[in-house]
Amino acid sequence: MSARQSYEPVIGVEIHVQLATATKMFCGCELSFGDPANTHTCPVCLGHPGALPVTNARAVELAILAGHALGCTIAPRSTFHRKNYFYPDLPKAYQISQYDEPVCLGGEFVALTPGGELRVGITRAHLEEDAAKLVHAGPGGRRAGAESSIVDFNRGGTPLLEIVTEPDLHSAEDAVTFFKQLRLTLRQLGVSDCNMEEGSMRADANVSVRPVGSQELGVKTELKNMNSFRFLERAMEAEIDRQIAILEGGGKVTQDTLHYDPDSGTLHPLRSKEEAHDYRYLPEPDLVPVVPDPAWVDRLRAALPELPVDRRRRWMAELGITFEDAEVLSESAELATYFEDLAARVDPKAAANWVRGELRAQLRERDEEPWESRATPERLAGLLELLDARTINVPAAKEVLAELIERGGDAVAIVEAKGLGQITDESELDELVARLIADNPEQAQQLRDGKEKVLGFFVGQAMKATEGRADPKRVGELVRDRAGV
Amino acid sequence: MAAVIERETVEHVARLARLRLGPEEVERMRQELSGILEHIELIQSLELDDVPPTTHVVALQNVLRDDTPRPSLPRELALREAPAVAHDGFEVRGWIETHA
Numbered sequence: 001m002s003a004r005q006s007y008e009p010v011i012g013v014e015i016h017v018q019l020a021t022a023t024k025m026f027c028g029c030e031l032s033f034g035d036p037a038n039t040h041t042c043p044v045c046l047g048h049p050g051a052l053p054v055t056n057a058r059a060v061e062l063a064i065l066a067g068h069a070l071g072c073t074i075a076p077r078s079t080f081h082r083k084n085y086f087y088p089d090l091p092k093a094y095q096i097s098q099y100d101e102p103v104c105l106g107g108e109f110v111a112l113t114p115g116g117e118l119r120v121g122i123t124r125a126h127l128e129e130d131a132a133k134l135v136h137a138g139p140g141g142r143r144a145g146a147e148s149s150i151v152d153f154n155r156g157g158t159p160l161l162e163i164v165t166e167p168d169l170h171s172a173e174d175a176v177t178f179f180k181q182l183r184l185t186l187r188q189l190g191v192s193d194c195n196m197e198e199g200s201m202r203a204d205a206n207v208s209v210r211p212v213g214s215q216e217l218g219v220k221t222e223l224k225n226m227n228s229f230r231f232l233e234r235a236m237e238a239e240i241d242r243q244i245a246i247l248e249g250g251g252k253v254t255q256d257t258l259h260y261d262p263d264s265g266t267l268h269p270l271r272s273k274e275e276a277h278d279y280r281y282l283p284e285p286d287l288v289p290v291v292p293d294p295a296w297v298d299r300l301r302a303a304l305p306e307l308p309v310d311r312r313r314r315w316m317a318e319l320g321i322t323f324e325d326a327e328v329l330s331e332s333a334e335l336a337t338y339f340e341d342l343a344a345r346v347d348p349k350a351a352a353n354w355v356r357g358e359l360r361a362q363l364r365e366r367d368e369e370p371w372e373s374r375a376t377p378e379r380l381a382g383l384l385e386l387l388d389a390r391t392i393n394v395p396a397a398k399e400v401l402a403e404l405i406e407r408g409g410d411a412v413a414i415v416e417a418k419g420l421g422q423i424t425d426e427s428e429l430d431e432l433v434a435r436l437i438a439d440n441p442e443q444a445q446q447l448r449d450g451k452e453k454v455l456g457f458f459v460g461q462a463m464k465a466t467e468g469r470a471d472p473k474r475v476g477e478l479v480r481d482r483a484g485v
Numbered sequence: 486m487a488a489v490i491e492r493e494t495v496e497h498v499a500r501l502a503r504l505r506l507g508p509e510e511v512e513r514m515r516q517e518l519s520g521i522l523e524h525i526e527l528i529q530s531l532e533l534d535d536v537p538p539t540t541h542v543v544a545l546q547n548v549l550r551d552d553t554p555r556p557s558l559p560r561e562l563a564l565r566e567a568p569a570v571a572h573d574g575f576e577v578r579g580w581i582e583t584h585a
């Protein structure tokens with residue numbers, strides 16, 4: 001057994017998502033991404049003395065919505081705390097966050113994997129404000145020769161929901177699966193756009209390893225601020241390997257905060273902020289408790305749409321489609337609706353194949369999405385019925401689909417207008433096959449000698465002669481009969 | 486049972502608050518902070534089991550605002566309070582460590 005197999009990784013994650021509000025957490029400054037620096041600030045988000053924060057109701061609402069989706073208890077009362085530390089991106093020298101009374105408590109998220117289910121305990125989810133953006137400017141500025149940084153406060157005060165999981169994950173792969181399905185859920189609920197490139201979803205991971213069978217937790221390290229699935233998986237893999245190597249070498253893992261460098265694929269300890277974890281939380285005197293009206297909480301729960309994971313589970317059970325199909329087809333709520341509409345009209349497996357395959361391939365070239373296409377579920381269903389009845393073959397169906405995408409219309413009419421209907425007249429096909437065998441005696445002999453590949457030659461010739469209107473399967477059967485194989 | 490604060494605690498708290506204290510100041514703070522703790526011990530000796538923790542002196546809750554944008558400050562005005570300005574931002578001493 002390799003060293004890797006004799007250890008079990010234990011992973012918990014902390015995920016920050018930027019809430020999809022119009023304004024900041026505690027002031028009316030508009031949220032923006034990419035606007036000129038320092039054009040969305042006010043005395044509150046600049047931390048001017050005496051400026052008072054007021055909680056954004058929509059941020060609370062989105063947090064409650066997310067809490068419902070995560071199976072959390074919505075706290076009847078939640079409060080804000082000040083988390084104290086000095087950093088130039090934090091003008092008040094404290095971040096307003098939640099401490100012992102977060103808005104959501106104790107839930108569970110069930111992700112689906114090809115092998116079954118992945119249950120991840122949710123410890124809590126709490127509201128907080130984001131820090132500003134700090135750009136390292138290098139030597140220059142007013143103090144000639146000195147290293148300097150520039151602070152842009154546009155992002156400062158952005159509402160965040162921090163979701164903390166139990167250490168229930170046991171591989172980097174599982175952590176990524178959980179992370180992806182959580183992201184999908186939050187996006188479809190409109191809680192956050194979860195745009196990782198723009199930093200509206202970021203993850204920290206607490207990673208430790210222990211000998212397989214052990215119930216004790218090993219010393220954990222914290223991997224900070226990973227903003228892509230690829231980095232997340234690689235960083236966790238690298239950290240699991242590093243810890244196992246230390247333990248195998250008889251050493252001890254130290255509790256560090258590590259920064260993953262995607263260029264070198266290695267982990268570096270962050271320059272330790274001295275006593276960084278002594279945040280001296282204290283109740284925020286400027287903000288009063290949030291006590292959500294139970295009717296409001298219930299209304300939000302009732303309005304919760306079917307979650308992507310539940311939809312996938314239902315499709316697999318009721319429509320008999322594969323995990324992979326269900327995964328791809330539920331990527332967005334619009335695509336899911338499109339597929340469901342189609343699957344209600346035709347064989348769901350054929351629907352899944354065509355939407356995932358040819359429809360998306362043809363639309364990609366036009367930069368269109370299925371749900372905005374002229375090829376509506378109703379029209380595509382018409383096409384798939386013709387295919388199912390073997391009125392047309394697959395190449396012809398692809399041609400009709402192109403026409404549906406281009407101009408819409410009705411599949412039956414297109415098949416007629418273009419003369420794409422399959423030759424259903426047996427005698428016509430039989431005559432053709434007889435002629436092909438007579439014209440190609442050498443190949444016919446090869447087929448009789450057991451060279452199966454030659455069958456493809458005859459089918460190809462038949463398709464060519466009929467301009468694709470022959471049923472290739474039937475042609476194959478006829479060739480065998482005629483050749484006497 | 487007088488509360489005693491060690492010098493180390495004072496130095497730790499001073500570091501967290503970015504305060505540079507001389508040895509005499511540390512001693513003075515040690516005595517003053519100990520005095521505060523002693524006072525708290527006095528309060529703790531009272532029967533307070535039925536009193537909920539008080540974080541606010543006003544009995545208010547749910548002071549929320551609509552998610553409607555309001556005008557922000559013109560940039561010139563926002564930057565007027567900056568110790569130094571560069572690239573339309575607040576210029577600060579270099580911080581190599583990334584902190585997103």
Ligand SMILES: [Zn+2]
Nearest residue numbers: 027029042045
């Ligand atoms: Zn503001």
